[in-house]
Amino acid sequence: MRTIDITRILSSDLKSRARANDLKLFIENCGDNEVLIDFQNVKFSTRSFMDEFYNLFVKKSSDRNYVVSLTNVPEDIKIMLDSVSRTQNMVKTIPETAHVTKFKTVDEFLAYMSTIAF
Numbered sequence: 351m352r353t354i355d356i357t358r359i360l361s362s363d364l365k366s367r368a369r370a371n372d373l374k375l376f377i378e379n380c381g382d383n384e385v386l387i388d389f390q391n392v393k394f395s396t397r398s399f400m401d402e403f404y405n406l407f408v409k410k411s412s413d414r415n416y417v418v419s420l421t422n423v424p425e426d427i428k429i430m431l432d433s434v435s436r437t438q439n440m441v442k443t444i445p446e447t448a449h450v451t452k453f454k455t456v457d458e459f460l461a462y463m464s465t466i467a468f
Contacts, residue, residue, distance in 0.1 A: 351382070351384040351385065351386055351419075352380055352382040352384070352385050352386070353385075353386040353388055353421075354373075354376075354377065354380075354385060354386065354387050354388065355388045355390070355391065356373065356387050356388060356389055356392060357390075357391040357392060359372070359373055359376050360372065360373060362391050362392055362393040362394070363393055363394045363395075364392060364394065364395040364396065364399040364400075364403075365394075365395075365396050365398075365399055366396065366398060366399055367398050367399065367401070367402035369399060370399055370402035370403045370406055371402065371406070373387075373403075373406075373407075374406045374407070377416065377418075378416075382416060383415070383416050383417065384416065384417045384419070385416055385417070385418050385419070386418075386419045386420075386421055387407070387418060387419070387420050387421070388421050388422050389420060389421070389422050389423045389424060389427060390421075390422035392424060392427060395427055395430060397430060397433075397434065400427070400430045400431055400434050401434050403431075404431060404434045404435060404438065405438075407420075408420075408431065408435070409435075409438065
């Protein structure tokens, strides 16, 4: 099992979805079957990074050919991961009672929007 200090690959501030994808590419290029990601030196993370990180590494996936484990995850990062995990499977539906307006052209849409008071 390879241990990866996430801050050595990315930064102590994890700020974008693209950086989570960079980590994925790094791990895939390592060629290991098991990876332990160490968060010990992480100071900050955005929700967008954690959302992408969750989708790439925490969420179960048959597309991955390696197993990921996490260690030394700071409490605030654990809380954010938990928050992200609770929003992943939410299905948003439009109630049957909702009024839906359809437009054939952009001009029709713009004319309609000009009638709405904000």
